[in-house]
Amino acid sequence: MGKIKVETCHIDGLKVILPTVFGDERGYFMETYHYHDFKEAGIDVTFVQDNQSASKKGVLRGLHFQLQFPQDKLVRVIRGEVFDVAVDLRWGSPTYGQWYGVHLSEENKKMFFVPKGFAHGFLVLSDYAEFAYKCTDFYHPNDEGGLLWNDPEIGIRWPLSKDMELIISEKDKKWGGIKELEK
Numbered sequence: 001m002g003k004i005k006v007e008t009c010h011i012d013g014l015k016v017i018l019p020t021v022f023g024d025e026r027g028y029f030m031e032t033y034h035y036h037d038f039k040e041a042g043i044d045v046t047f048v049q050d051n052q053s054a055s056k057k058g059v060l061r062g063l064h065f066q067l068q069f070p071q072d073k074l075v076r077v078i079r080g081e082v083f084d085v086a087v088d089l090r091w092g093s094p095t096y097g098q099w100y101g102v103h104l105s106e107e108n109k110k111m112f113f114v115p116k117g118f119a120h121g122f123l124v125l126s127d128y129a130e131f132a133y134k135c136t137d138f139y140h141p142n143d144e145g146g147l148l149w150n151d152p153e154i155g156i157r158w159p160l161s162k163d164m165e166l167i168i169s170e171k172d173k174k175w176g177g178i179k180e181l182e183k
Helices: 035-040 178-182
Strands: 004-008 015-019 022-024 027-029 049-056 060-066 073-079 081-088 099-105 111-114 118-124 128-135 144-146
Touching (some): 073 081, 073 099, 081 128, 099 111, 118 128
Antiparallel strands (some): 015 111, 022 027, 049 128, 060 118, 060 144, 073 111, 073 128, 081 099, 081 118
């Protein structure tokens, strides 16, 4: 394989990517995406849009997905730390409704590949975080779907600290749970 290592998890399709980091007293260099390395790792997609967001501690974004124009996403943290989560929404999947979470930070430089058919969200753990992601389809604002971040049917164990004030958008507070989605 090229300059990346890939970890899989119990949910087929999700992949944690660990890039090779070349560092010395001046700093570091790493490739964040190389088509041939990713193709060799089983991620053969074409990205068409890059996005970046900044958030303060306690911001929880998600859980989002696109309905008619689903996206594969490659996400990473440029600054700070987040807990990143994907929920399997693929009908017929043996892991339907299950979630997987990974800590992404500027220190560990891990990336998370979230394929089509998953809801996605993250919680900012550091005082400030910058989050970047590549997508395989364009964002369509009228095509957005979502799941409630604390749906007990899914049971995500968010790493909430006692001193953390949770900050969630009004839109994200109104999503239904997975049972409503199934209807």
